[in-house]
Structures are given as structure tokens and as C-alpha cells.
Amino acid sequence: MASRLRTPSWIARIETPDGCVLGAGVLLAPERVLTAGHVVSPGHRYTVRLVGVPGLAAVTATVSPDEHVPQREDAFGDRSGDLALLRLSAPLPAEHVTRLHRLAAPHGPVSMYGFPDGDEGGRWHGATLVAARGRDSQVQLRPLTPGELAAPGFSGGGVVDDTTDQVIGIVLSVDEGPGSAFSYMSPAETIVSHLPQVAAWTDGAEAVDPRLRTGTVAAGRLDVPFATELASWFRGEGWPVLVTVVPDRGDRAWTLQRAITLADRELRTHRNTIAVSHDPPETVPPVGAHDLALDVKGLTAAEVMDKIAERLGIRDDPRPERLDALRVPLAAVLVAVDQAADPDALLALLGRLARHRARLLLAFRHPGERATRAGETLVHHPLRDRWARLHAELDRITEELGPALDLRRDRVLPAPGTRPLLDQAEAGVRRSQMLRAWIAHSPDREREPGRADLLFTFEGAVGRRRRRLEEAIGLLDTRLRRREELLGRVGAEWPLCRQRAAAHGDRVVAAYRLYEHAVSVLRQTPCDIEQAEAAVECFVGFCSTTAPGEEGAS
Incomplete structure (x- = not known):
């Protein structure tokens, strides 16, 4: 990552002859620069400058039609292409070239270099992979921070895998419009599929034997x-x-x-x-x-x-x-x-x-035996185990957590604002009961390996229901503990209060009424904790005031 502190020598800034920055490129050979197809067009001349090499003169470049691949949709409507290979009019120093590297679509952070508006020296931006495998040949990237969205000046710039420090592709485009949050990369293998000549400057194992x-x-x-x-x-x-x-x-x-x-x-x-x-x-x-x-x-x-x-x-x-x-x-x-x-x-x-x-x-x-054993140990046995675990989870929800929630709701009222959560938890119990019945009576074909997505969906839903139930039970348990604390406080305060008020019969009667009210509210089911706290505070406050005629009385 120390290399991110400097401008790479292989990064090319692509300009119009009058100096307008169009995008970036990667120097693959002394006379060849790879960039995005929308940055350049056949029949035009461009200026290429290695901004990371001080004092090196810029050179002119062109792109031939057979080395320019415009973006298009394939036969299945998937986006592909948008690549170009420039030919320079004079070679740049060979020590500044880099190579592309084939890598299974990156599974970690990457860095890209480009030239945002107003920054002709360029800068690094960080990103993470959004989807290694998708519906088309372009890989979606999410910036690490909103300020690192790859602006148009990044088009054609190299994308470096942070783990291997290899150039694994180039930036193609950026989502347009306000609130855009993604950029797109063409990985090395896709580049080679469109421009086979780039294989000469590409390393790394091919995906297919x-x-x-x-x-x-x-x-x-x-x-x-x-x-x-x-x-x-x-x-x-x-x-x-x-x-x-x-x-x-x-x-x-x-x-x-x-x-x-x-x-x-x-x-x-x-x-x-x-x-x-x-x-x-x-x-x-x-x-x-x-x-x-x-x-x-x-x-x-x-x-x-x-x-x-x-x-x-x-x-x-x-x-x-x-x-x-x-x-x-x-x-x-x-x-x-x-x-x-x-x-x-x-x-x-x-x-x-x-x-x-x-x-x-x-x-x-x-x-034969090995194929059968592989199917059993890697597919059928773990699949059966997952269904069994799902069934056990449903049993726990319907036979343990659901009744536990009902018991607590009978004893204490929920806190203000938490009733929707408790209602959702109860609804989850009902849905789990229906799901358990469906699983028990569904045909075996619903549990075949090809239908495992159904299992995964059920697991996700049941897991969320269990966590919601556990959270709801935890909230009610907290309120029940608070009820026990209040009962203990009232029980401990009453003898002391009665002693202090013994000399004032009217205060004993008043204190007893407050005590009885607090205990009654606390023992009511379901208990309203907020009402109980108010009753307890009223009783304790009365007991703690200075009796008439005592020192400090007004």
C-alpha cells in the first residue's frame, strides 16, 4: 500500500491536442496504452502523458477501428465492450510499463487512479467490490467514501488489487446523475476477450484449464x-x-x-x-x-x-x-x-x-462408489442436516419462545414505542407455525438440492423471527426485573416509613394508603411499569419528607 502514496509511472493521462483531459490509460508496452472505449475514437489524434514521470515529454497517439471496442449489448442484453488500445507515435521508456494480471474477480479492496476535474496530477481512490459475478462482464465497484466516487476523469485508469498490488483491470464508467454511487471495471480477462492482443501483456493463471x-x-x-x-x-x-x-x-x-x-x-x-x-x-x-x-x-x-x-x-x-x-x-x-x-x-x-x-x-x-459418497457427504447429508436444524428452530420458536413471550406479556405491559416489535414477534410465531405445518406435509421434491434456495429463504426468515422474539422477550424481562426492584424498594421502605411516622397517626394512615396503592399497582397483571414507578416514587417521596414539627419543617 506504500505505492498508493505516489503516482504510478504507468498511468497515462489522455488529452486532446489542445490539453483538455479526457481520461486515463495504462501503459502496457512502450507504444501501447489501454483505455476505455468512450475516452477515444478512431480517426482522431490524442496526447498521452505519463504524469508520474517528471520531465518526460508527451507523445501523440491514435486508435485504429479494429482496436476500438465500443460499448454494446450482447445477445442477452448484457453490457460489454467499451475498450480501446492506443498506438503511440513514439515509444515511451520501457521501464515504466506494467502488466495486467488475471485474478478471480477481486474479493477485497481495490484502488483506482484517475484525473478528477481540476486535478491534472491525478489521485488514488479506494473502492470495494459490489458483485464479483453478475449479469454482464463489467464488475461493479463501490467507493470507500462518497468523496472517492470515480469521476469521469478516471475512465480508462488502472484498478489495482490491494492484496496482490497487481493491475487487474481498468475503470470503464461511472453512474451518472445526482446520488450516483458506483463505478464499473473491466477485469483483465474481459479485456483479453475483446482485445486478444492484450494477452501478450497479461499474466496470471487462466480461469479455464x-x-x-x-x-x-x-x-x-x-x-x-x-x-x-x-x-x-x-x-x-x-x-x-x-x-x-x-x-x-x-x-x-x-x-x-x-x-x-x-x-x-x-x-x-x-x-x-x-x-x-x-x-x-x-x-x-x-x-x-x-x-x-x-x-x-x-x-x-x-x-x-x-x-x-x-x-x-x-x-x-x-x-x-x-x-x-x-x-x-x-x-x-x-x-x-x-x-x-x-x-x-x-x-x-x-x-x-x-x-x-x-x-x-x-x-x-x-x-461408482466415490461419486455416490461425494453426493452423500457433500450434498444430501448436509442438506438433510440443514432441514433438521430448520425444523428444530421452528420447534423452538413455536414451543419455547412463543409461549415465553405470551407468559411475559401476561405479566407486564411493553414499554412505550415497543409494542410494534412485540406484535411482529407474535406474528412471527404464527407464521412459523404455518411454515412448520407446510414442511411437515410438503412433498419430498421440495427438499431436493435444486430447491435449496427455498431452504435458504426459510432459514433467513426463521432466523430473523427468532432474533426478534429473543429481543422482545429480553425487553419484557428487563421490565419484569424493574418490577421486582420496585417491589423490593417498597417492601424495604415501608417499615422505616412506619417507624418515622409512628408519632403522627394521620401520617401513618396516609403512608399506608400510598404503600397499598404502590403494591396494588405492582401486583396488577399485566403490570404497567410507568404507572408503578410513579406510585412508588409518590410513596417513597412521602416517606422521605420531614414530618410536621421536626427539625427543618416549614
Whole structure:
């Protein structure tokens, strides 16, 4: 992060010939600068200046039509493109170039450099990832503070992953209008998909194993049910682990490769989206839907974990536990699991990854005991456990927390302003009773892995109901404790008060009436604590005043 204290030498400021700042760019080679497509246009001349290198003269630049990719919508209405590769009229010093780095869409903070209006030297802004995987090839970023929104002068500027210090993409655009809060990034893999020549200046592991790319298996027919199941998993639907059997030849193999290709930022192109535009929409996965797809034939568990760590930018400690720090869960496709160097060791690793929130698509080449065991241990057994825990939570709400709330509401009135919370808590008990009845009588198909989103929705709702009930019970318990405190105070004060007023019979009678009133209000059910406090204060105040004729009486 020390590098954020200075202007990077690779950042380019792109201007019109008369000095108007248009945006930023990244120096990838002495004569090449990458920027956003809307910053420049073919047929125009521009000035490029490395503002981080004092004394270096600016050079002119142009962009050819075949290296300018305007923003457009693909066959599914998703936004893509908006990239350009400038060619400089004279080379800039090679020591100032940088390289792009492929990285599974960043799971932590990033920094971007650009030139907001009035700041020709540029500045760093911080941001966090909003969605690593979405409906299009652009990644949405949220500024760390409102003042760090990427203004138009950031377009084309480099985006640096704070963990690895690598340039992982460029800024494309900013939400327009008042109250806008987001900017957008094109990651390195998307850039390469539109401008293949940029691969020469790009490092980092590719997301898709070369053995899994479309073309390595003879073309087959689309297996629509299987393609639909795959696309659903890529969209993040259903149970996070999908175990399936895919031979290395045939329609299922081709369908799997098609899904992997379309879900990858680098491999998904305008040409292949056009090719599948007439396929059922439910069979087409979203772009950027996986972090890596790996053929694990012959690989050890340690080698698989190393490849995952490389894609995620985990350098020093490639352990499954590191996945807990990711803002977005790992999504990995592993093929030929039963042909790994040690399938049992790999399955043990995959179990640990699953426990750390990873989404896993596991393809076995052959049906058999290992595939069955993987399905049982990674899918069916934990799914049954989750349903059982949900049922237990519903039982606790309906049989323990609900009656506990009713008991307390019978004994004490809620504090002013808290009645809506208590009413919501009671309504949650009724809904939980209905949900428990629905689960008890619903068909088994409602609890299949592909329907797990229903389970997740129920878990979220039931968790909120439980927390609301616990909060409501806690509020009433506080009032009940206050009632006991007031009863204790009245009980302790009465003998002392009676002693002090013994010489004044009229005061004893008055004190007793106040005492009886306070006790009556406190023992009333449900007890009004505010009314009780007033009664107790009246009694205690009377007892503490100086009796007539005593020292200090007026």
C-alpha cells in the first residue's frame, strides 16, 4: 500500500491536442496504452502523458477501428465492450510499463487512479467490490467514501488489487446523475476477450484449464436438462455443491464445456453468445460465474489447492481456511475428480472447501462408489442436516419462545414505542407455525438440492423471527426485573416509613394508603411499569419528607 502514496509511472493521462483531459490509460508496452472505449475514437489524434514521470515529454497517439471496442449489448442484453488500445507515435521508456494480471474477480479492496476535474496530477481512490459475478462482464465497484466516487476523469485508469498490488483491470464508467454511487471495471480477462492482443501483456493463471475448453471434445448436441441444471448452479441457485457424472466424450461432456466457456470472462465472446442466442435462455449461464474450471486428472489435493490459491491471489498461505476472508465465495468447477492422483484425499479437501462456503461443481468421469459418497457427504447429508436444524428452530420458536413471550406479556405491559416489535414477534410465531405445518406435509421434491434456495429463504426468515422474539422477550424481562426492584424498594421502605411516622397517626394512615396503592399497582397483571414507578416514587417521596414539627419543617 506504500505505492498508493505516489503516482504510478504507468498511468497515462489522455488529452486532446489542445490539453483538455479526457481520461486515463495504462501503459502496457512502450507504444501501447489501454483505455476505455468512450475516452477515444478512431480517426482522431490524442496526447498521452505519463504524469508520474517528471520531465518526460508527451507523445501523440491514435486508435485504429479494429482496436476500438465500443460499448454494446450482447445477445442477452448484457453490457460489454467499451475498450480501446492506443498506438503511440513514439515509444515511451520501457521501464515504466506494467502488466495486467488475471485474478478471480477481486474479493477485497481495490484502488483506482484517475484525473478528477481540476486535478491534472491525478489521485488514488479506494473502492470495494459490489458483485464479483453478475449479469454482464463489467464488475461493479463501490467507493470507500462518497468523496472517492470515480469521476469521469478516471475512465480508462488502472484498478489495482490491494492484496496482490497487481493491475487487474481498468475503470470503464461511472453512474451518472445526482446520488450516483458506483463505478464499473473491466477485469483483465474481459479485456483479453475483446482485445486478444492484450494477452501478450497479461499474466496470471487462466480461469479455464486448456483441457476443458470448447473444441477439445467433439461437438455434440445440447443436453437441455443438463445444461439447465448447470446454468442454475452457475447462477448461484440451489445447493452450493453439485455432484454429477460426465464422461469424457458425448453430449454431456460437450454441454459441460459449453457452460464453462460461456461462464468465463475471457472465453465468452460476441461470437459464441451469438451462436447460443437461440438456445433456451435458462441453459445459458451468466458471464463471470466461476473462479476457475480445472481438470484434476492426475493432480494431488495439494496441487489443486495451489491452483485455487493462485487464481484467488493467495500467495503466502494456501489453506482452505483463507476462503473465509473472501467477500464472495469461491466458485470452482472440478472435472475428473475420480481420476485425481488420490481421489479420497481430494474429496477430503473438497469437504473442507465446502465447509468454508465454497461453491463446487464436481464432475466424475464414471458412476461408482466415490461419486455416490461425494453426493452423500457433500450434498444430501448436509442438506438433510440443514432441514433438521430448520425444523428444530421452528420447534423452538413455536414451543419455547412463543409461549415465553405470551407468559411475559401476561405479566407486564411493553414499554412505550415497543409494542410494534412485540406484535411482529407474535406474528412471527404464527407464521412459523404455518411454515412448520407446510414442511411437515410438503412433498419430498421440495427438499431436493435444486430447491435449496427455498431452504435458504426459510432459514433467513426463521432466523430473523427468532432474533426478534429473543429481543422482545429480553425487553419484557428487563421490565419484569424493574418490577421486582420496585417491589423490593417498597417492601424495604415501608417499615422505616412506619417507624418515622409512628408519632403522627394521620401520617401513618396516609403512608399506608400510598404503600397499598404502590403494591396494588405492582401486583396488577399485566403490570404497567410507568404507572408503578410513579406510585412508588409518590410513596417513597412521602416517606422521605420531614414530618410536621421536626427539625427543618416549614
